[in-house]
Amino acid sequence: MSEKYNTRETLLQKLQKAEDENSWDEFVKYYEGYIYVVIRSFGVDMNTSEDLLQDVLIKVWKALPKFEYQNEKCRFRTWLCVLIRNTTYNHFKSKANRQSQQNVSYDNVLSSLDMINEPEIDKIAELEWKSYISNMAWNNVKNSFSDMARQTFEDSMNEMSNEDIAEKHDIPESSVRVHKSRIRKVMIKEIARLNLELGG
Amino acid sequence: MPRPEDAFNKNFASLFDEVSELDATPLSDIISSSKERYHDFEFYTEGGLKKIYRCQDRKTGREVAMASLKDELSDARKESFFREARLSASLQHPNIVPVYDIGIKDESPWFTMKFISGQSLDELLQKNPPLIEKLDIFLKICDAIAYAHSRGVIHLDLKPDNIRISDYGDVVVVDWGLGQIMASDCDEELLECYSFNSHDLDTMTIDGNIKGTPGYMAPEQTSIVKEKKGVHTDIFSMGCILYTLLTDKKPFTGNDLEHLIKNTAECNFPKPSARRTDLEIPAPLEAVCLKAMSSKPEDRYQSVTKLQKEILNYRDGFATSAENASLFKIFKLWFKRHKALAIASSFALIVSFAAIFAGMNNLKLAELNALQLAEKLRIEKEYAVKINKDAAPRFLERAKFALQTFNFKDAMNFSSSAVELDPSLKEAWHIKAEIHFNSQEFNAALKAFSHATANPDLIKICQKYSEIKPQDSVKLTNDNYLMLFEECIKYKLKPQVAGLLHSKAFSEIDIDERIAFCVGVMKIHNKIESLHFDFNKKTKHLDISNNPHLDTALAIQNFPCKSIDLSHTAISNFICFRSQPTEILKVSHTNVLELHSLSLDQLRELDISHTSVPNISRLHGSELEVLNISHTNVRDLDFIKEMSQLKKLTVHQGQYNKRQLNEATKGIEVIIVP
Numbered sequence: 001m002s003e004k005y006n007t008r009e010t011l012l013q014k015l016q017k018a019e020d021e022n023s024w025d026e027f028v029k030y031y032e033g034y035i036y037v038v039i040r041s042f043g044v045d046m047n048t049s050e051d052l053l054q055d056v057l058i059k060v061w062k063a064l065p066k067f068e069y070q071n072e073k074c075r076f077r078t079w080l081c082v083l084i085r086n087t088t089y090n091h092f093k094s095k096a097n098r099q100s101q102q103n104v105s106y107d108n109v110l111s112s113l114d115m116i117n118e119p120e121i122d123k124i125a126e127l128e129w130k131s132y133i134s135n136m137a138w139n140n141v142k143n144s145f146s147d148m149a150r151q152t153f154e155d156s157m158n159e160m161s162n163e164d165i166a167e168k169h170d171i172p173e174s175s176v177r178v179h180k181s182r183i184r185k186v187m188i189k190e191i192a193r194l195n196l197e198l199g200g
Numbered sequence: 201m202p203r204p205e206d207a208f209n210k211n212f213a214s215l216f217d218e219v220s221e222l223d224a225t226p227l228s229d230i231i232s233s234s235k236e237r238y239h240d241f242e243f244y245t246e247g248g249l250k251k252i253y254r255c256q257d258r259k260t261g262r263e264v265a266m267a268s269l270k271d272e273l274s275d276a277r278k279e280s281f282f283r284e285a286r287l288s289a290s291l292q293h294p295n296i297v298p299v300y301d302i303g304i305k306d307e308s309p310w311f312t313m314k315f316i317s318g319q320s321l322d323e324l325l326q327k328n329p330p331l332i333e334k335l336d337i338f339l340k341i342c343d344a345i346a347y348a349h350s351r352g353v354i355h356l357d358l359k360p361d362n363i364r365i366s367d368y369g370d371v372v373v374v375d376w377g378l379g380q381i382m383a384s385d386c387d388e389e390l391l392e393c394y395s396f397n398s399h400d401l402d403t404m405t406i407d408g409n410i411k412g413t414p415g416y417m418a419p420e421q422t423s424i425v426k427e428k429k430g431v432h433t434d435i436f437s438m439g440c441i442l443y444t445l446l447t448d449k450k451p452f453t454g455n456d457l458e459h460l461i462k463n464t465a466e467c468n469f470p471k472p473s474a475r476r477t478d479l480e481i482p483a484p485l486e487a488v489c490l491k492a493m494s495s496k497p498e499d500r501y502q503s504v505t506k507l508q509k510e511i512l513n514y515r516d517g518f519a520t521s522a523e524n525a526s527l528f529k530i531f532k533l534w535f536k537r538h539k540a541l542a543i544a545s546s547f548a549l550i551v552s553f554a555a556i557f558a559g560m561n562n563l564k565l566a567e568l569n570a571l572q573l574a575e576k577l578r579i580e581k582e583y584a585v586k587i588n589k590d591a592a593p594r595f596l597e598r599a600k601f602a603l604q605t606f607n608f609k610d611a612m613n614f615s616s617s618a619v620e621l622d623p624s625l626k627e628a629w630h631i632k633a634e635i636h637f638n639s640q641e642f643n644a645a646l647k648a649f650s651h652a653t654a655n656p657d658l659i660k661i662c663q664k665y666s667e668i669k670p671q672d673s674v675k676l677t678n679d680n681y682l683m684l685f686e687e688c689i690k691y692k693l694k695p696q697v698a699g700l701l702h703s704k705a706f707s708e709i710d711i712d713e714r715i716a717f718c719v720g721v722m723k724i725h726n727k728i729e730s731l732h733f734d735f736n737k738k739t740k741h742l743d744i745s746n747n748p749h750l751d752t753a754l755a756i757q758n759f760p761c762k763s764i765d766l767s768h769t770a771i772s773n774f775i776c777f778r779s780q781p782t783e784i785l786k787v788s789h790t791n792v793l794e795l796h797s798l799s800l801d802q803l804r805e806l807d808i809s810h811t812s813v814p815n816i817s818r819l820h821g822s823e824l825e826v827l828n829i830s831h832t833n834v835r836d837l838d839f840i841k842e843m844s845q846l847k848k849l850t851v852h853q854g855q856y857n858k859r860q861l862n863e864a865t866k867g868i869e870v871i872i873v874p
Contacts, residue, residue: 033203033204036203036205037205037208040205040206046203046206050203127210127213129216130213130216130217131208131209131210131212131213131216132205132208133216134212134213134214134215134216135205135208135209135212137212137215138209138212139204154209157209157211157212157214158209158211159211184215184218187215188215188218188219191215191216192219192220195216195219
């Protein structure tokens, strides 16, 4: 395990103290993926999402010291998602204004963003966070397992039944259960760790 | 370019919901939790006083064994339970079961210790492990007990059941419930476990059970012998364990407990080698075992370390002191340990042997006197006999085989060796006697027969001919030989008939004697008055044709003839032609049915006409040049292409389709007889 996880101080707390030069890089490393998936979840295409990601990061960089970290009151990721939503909205609003003569329509994105109110954003933030952390956890741990175990688990995540998985890989169903339960245990540990280290 | 996040599987999010707060720091949470430390109890076993459970230790996360008292809880019992726990806990040794924790729950005392999955020595012994493995285990037990003794603790209940062996080779001594502290030798801290309660001196535990396990106890542990218990008591039990390792049996037995205790008190047990005559129990180990199990404590080993040293000596191939080894024995063991070196240097050793002896004298090794030398030689001889005796049956097997295959020379060698190594082998003596008989050495045969059980007729004949021909080195005259041969047939001594015949036919005799032998034997064998037998010494042609009643011609084996005519006889196989340099063979009008017994090495011409031979595949690959198969049952022509040297073939009219015959026999002269 690398050094950065030695402390239970979260990444955000470190970042806010701004004592550590590396903490921003670290923040980008771990959060840009999250920001990206949230933007994509608004229905934005890949290239635009990349551009917006940079916008959002700059805004976070500027706004972060002002963010009052109060875990109970407002989660960081909700705050972040509001910021992402606004950035995305503004981007498409100005684009729409500029490009209206050329008959290019951003109405779809805009209208869907319009629909998104604060509780809605909170939901998205949570859902994407869970997915993001879980997937990251999977990337971290999957190399510890055999190909067979990995495929079995991935299949089970795609809601295949044990029976079908067993048939697909030509292994006994009991092995499927063993693989699943072992990986599940490890995954839950890793998710818990990532959530604690990165979360806010 | 899609980012890796685009490939994320949202389904994984479901796992996130399973994460509880505790998962991030599970260990701290478990260890600091106030839950009961031990859980998931599972009954494992019980002894006289204790019950053992397997359970999970929440704090360390491992499986442990928990001992607790079985039933009612008097304070004295509790105290002695804790005493056992403290006593075991004070012993920190890889071969002693470690105690982890001691406590009281609901007034009931318990202690936890390492859970050793595996088996007891008792159970292991039922799988008949090799002796060397058993000795390794024994050495580890020695380690444990030597350590305990050094700490002033004696076990007093050593037995195979109290030795546990894990699947990965850990050997641990368990159950220190009867253990005592030697107040004079132990650490001061241990003294608090010391008790001088009168019940500790009794042979009974406070529950009225016998202290110790009958069968493995020392005499002083019975109530009959009044003697202080101590290190020597454990050493006696170690001797008993060694006894069990050697014999798979308890040293002491008895019809009932009383009898058993009496035998124990009197130290009355059979020696390991007497107990198991079917096993080869190494003498040194038996000596060690007997010394450890001496009835008087002062005769036993004075420490476990000394006992252990002896086992190590044996294992490493040194003499043990218990067997009072002679110099020869020590030298022999040295040889065993350094076999390669010893063999390589044996030549040098022989050369320098005298020098060594001189040197030994100079080194004042005065014990090397004549008496010892004689003793050494005796041991050496005994040893050689013992070692070689085992080899005798192998020689006998080979002798038997040689006899069956008429290889009399080998049979003689092997049977002689066999009886030399083990004179009790009657069968080998019989074989030896038979061979002597076949070679007409009647005196030697009689001598050999005297060690075996033999047919009285045969003995009678043997005696008769030993009188006719008193010297074994000369042979019988032909007439006497034929007389003997006839008698053997009369008494139906088939092996002797065959043996005499074979022996003579394959001996070196001149041609006239051979002819006389052949004619005589064939007459007797076939019971015919006259025999047409003509041998041309110049052409080496043997003519025995036109003897319609001749069906056995074995006497002509090894006959030095080049061509042979046995047509119009009753012979049915080719065995009689063995070891003849025959090139031309005529067996027409005979009872020959098949060619399998035919030897083809030198054969160039073969006439099997007017026989019932149905196929001649045996001749494939032969170098026959002339072949007569007329009036046989041979109908195929396959053999022609398999016989490259064939020049002349005789068949009868109608045997083959002419066209096919012509096609198949190009370049071969074909004679078609009517």
